[in-house]
Amino acid sequence: MMADSREKALVEELYALIRYVYHKKLADEIIQAFEDAFASRTTPEERITICEQWIDFYRAHRYRKAMRRRRPTSQERLTPCSACGYPVSHRHHLWDVATHGENRVTVQLCANCHELHHLMYNTLARDSERSRKLVLHILASPRLQPQAVQQILGWCRAIMQYEVENGWLETHKVSDRWLEEKLHWADYLRRVESRV
Ligand SMILES: [Zn+2]
Numbered sequence: 044m045m046a047d048s049r050e051k052a053l054v055e056e057l058y059a060l061i062r063y064v065y066h067k068k069l070a071d072e073i074i075q076a077f078e079d080a081f082a083s084r085t086t087p088e089e090r091i092t093i094c095e096q097w098i099d100f101y102r103a104h105r106y107r108k109a110m111r112r113r114r115p116t117s118q119e120r121l122t123p124c125s126a127c128g129y130p131v132s133h134r135h136h137l138w139d140v141a142t143h144g145e146n147r148v149t150v151q152l153c154a155n156c157h158e159l160h161h162l163m164y165n166t167l168a169r170d171s172e173r174s175r176k177l178v179l180h181i182l183a184s185p186r187l188q189p190q191a192v193q194q195i196l197g198w199c200r201a202i203m204q205y206e207v208e209n210g211w212l213e214t215h216k217v218s219d220r221w222l223e224e225k226l227h228w229a230d231y232l233r234r235v236e237s238r239v
């Protein structure tokens with residue numbers, strides 16, 4: 044590519060990044076500052092070097108912006124828990140933000156169900172012993188609504204199934220045997236049934 048057209052492509056990429064990262068007014072100001080700097084430079088090589096450096100910088104910004112979770116709206120906070128019906132909830136990302144960025148694959152869960160979801164996921168997908176102890180302790184409580192627990196496990200396993208299909212998770216972690224080994228699920232169901 045000739046220096047001229049390469050420079051043009053880099054400048055376009057740089058300005059597109061700035062427009063993505065900042066709101067319009069600020070983006071316009073920053074772009075103007077670059078225009079001024081470019082006008083005062085003599086060689087295309089210098090301009091290309093500047094562009095490359097700033098493109099790296101703004102790419103990192105773009106990445107951080109994409110990874111930023113947005114604050115839940117009041118309406119979302121006022122939505123009852125999808126598992127147990129508690130009147131206020133958090134916005135839980137079924138697709139985690141670290142991997143997928145801010146996304147719409149979310150479910151509204153109260154603080155307790157939210158925590159249980161994360162603990163169950165960490166137990167089954169990450170094989171966390173620390174989480175497993177807590178889940179077993181929670182499951183032993185008669186205060187839990189069995190339907191809510193089943194629902195939470197269902198979401199956990201659905202998301203794990205999706206991860207298995209994408210090759211991100213070992214297949215055996217979605218098996219009933221694994222669930223049995225980690226959470227003694229059959230025992231839990233038996234205990235719950237004997238209560239009614
Ligand atoms: Zn709940």
Ligand SMILES: [Zn+2]
Binds near residue numbers: 134135157
């Ligand atoms: Zn969450």
